[in-house]
Amino acid sequence: MNPLAQQLNTTLDTSVVGRVLSQVGRRMFFPKGIVAQAAEASAKAHRFNATVGMAVGKGQPITLPSLEKQLPSLNTKEAVAYAPTGGFPALRQAWEQQILQKNPSLKQGDFTLPMVIPGLTAGIFHAEELFLDPGDEVLIADMFWGNYRLIIEGRREAKIKSFAYFSPDRRFNVAGFAEALKDAASRLKKLMVILNFPNNPSGYTPTKDDAAAMARILGETADAGLDLVVVCDDAYFGLFFEEDCETESLFAKLAQAHEKILAVKVDGATKEDLVWGFRVGFMTYAAKGLSPDQHTALLQKTMGTIRSSVSSSPGISQSLLLKTMNSPTYQQEKDEFFQVMKERYLRVKTLLEGPEAQAARDILVPLPFNSGYFMSFACQGIDAEQLRLNLLDEGVGTIAIGTEYLRIAFSSIDSEDMEPLFQTIFQAARRLAG
Ligand SMILES: Cc1ncc(COP(=O)(O)O)c(C=O)c1O
Structure with missing residues (x-):
């Protein structure tokens, strides 16, 4: 093995990290190769920096003028330079502050500096690569994003x-958990x-009481001797529409548990x-008792998987995101978006109480939902895939999950279109049921 x-x-x-690393995880490190040497040079090479494989003129990356014209708010470095393997430090710090703000029970230092990865898919992929060997088990509630299966079973043979x-x-x-x-x-x-709240595809987030119980049960399981890697996929974080939803990530409850x-x-x-x-996601770690050196070592392992797969995440998206997050109206704009989503959510809830929904209730049973982008129906006595195909013939796109569930992304439908959409779904289901 490399020293x-x-x-x-x-x-x-x-620590727990040493015990849960996969064979790939054990082999990972961040090489002192081109990237590390270039990073040293950018700190020390005051005269000429002939390290990195970019075209540079007068100290700035050279770009095509036609591209530059599209990006008036970015200098060429922000627009086209390689980002560091773990992401721009300023963006990582800004995201750390966001995590603290959104999860008030977390304290700075309880967790590693978030590392930039090219989208959440990459975060799931790197976690599986670092911590899963072929044959290992992953526990997931049965409503989950289909790509987990491809990564866990297809790639990792877990x-x-x-x-x-x-x-x-x-x-x-x-109780089932x-x-x-x-x-x-x-x-x-x-x-x-793997815990994913708000959930894709159900749109359901556990209540505060249930989330507390889950954290307690995970602690008891660890007491019983099991080493646990708990991956919190917080893709739809923040879109909580009901008072009793747990609004902190389970990560906050587990970080020092x-x-x-x-x-x-x-x-x-x-x-x-x-x-x-944009392909900008983040990966952040925490475990009780990890030292700063162990935090650094875990991040180095993660940089090894990033460097050996995608090398780095897009720089232009990171630059634009950081500028957006630093805008004085950022929070207000996000609040406005939240209100748009909440209005759509409430519109769906109202429609599900209406006569058309009630008339189809024995064949299309709405699953509980209180958050996120989606709601799903359990199809009873009709085939979800056939219903999806019939809806397509009427110009309506939905997602069938196996033969049992039909997922509706209400996030992508204007409030005023919600009624005709749902009417079409109810009527098509009733026709299919005969
Ligand atoms: C639960 C969940 N996790 C992860 C992702 C992937 O996110 P990204 O596009 O950032 O890779 C999705 C996307 O649909 C998702 O629903």
Whole structure:
């Protein structure tokens, strides 16, 4: 093994991180190659800097004038230069402040500086690569974003274990979660858990009480001897529409919960800041008892996976995001967006109480939802995929999840179009049911 990887392993081996690293994770390190040497040179090479593979003239990256014309607010460095492997430090610090603001129970220093990754997908991918070996188990409630399967099973050859997302009383299934963890603790030494709230596809976030119970159960599972990697996929963070939704990330409850729990926060600008194609996400770690050296070693491992896969995240998106976050009207603009989403949410809730919805209630059962971009119907006695195809023939796009669920992204429908959309869905379902 490379001596630098070995050194990082030695630093991490006294903590939960050392115990949960995969074989790939153990081999990862950040090479003292071109990127590291170029970083040293940018601090010290006052005369000539002939390190990095960019075209530079008069100290600035050279760009095509036609491109420059498109980007009046960015200098050429902000527009086209490579970003550092872990992202621009100023953006990382700004995101750290956002995490603290949005999760008041977290304290600075409880967690690592967020590392920039090219979208949340990359965060999930890097977490799986660093902490999953073939055959390892990942516990996920049965409503989950389909790409998890491709990454976990397709790439990592690990196994998804699931339990029902909803309890019979239409809340998050805390009892099922506890049961699944108890079973894992009786068989395994380590387990990854993925929590995604607000959830895709259900649009449901646990209540404050249920979230507290989940954190307690994870602590008890760790007490029972299981090392846990808990990945909090906070893609839709902030879009909580009901009073009793837990508005902090589970990451905040787990960050300092237990020496056997490594909490990994995967979040980003994608949905929170309405920049889906920017490819700017963040990965942040915390575990009780990790030293600053261990934080650094874990970030070096992560930089190793970034460098060996995508090398770095887009610089132009990072520059634009940072400027946006620094704008004096940033928060106000986000509040306005929240109100637009909440209005759409409330419109859907009202429509689901209406006569058309009630008439279709035996075939299209709305699952609980209180947050995020989506709601889903459980299809009873009709095939969700057939319903989707029939709706397509009427010019309406929805997502079928297997044969059982139909997902509606109310985030992408104007409030005034919500009624005709849902009427079309109810009527098509009733026709299909015959
Ligand atoms: C739950 C969840 N996680 C992650 C992602 C991916 O986000 P990104 O586009 O930043 O990779 C999505 C996108 O739909 C999602 O729904």
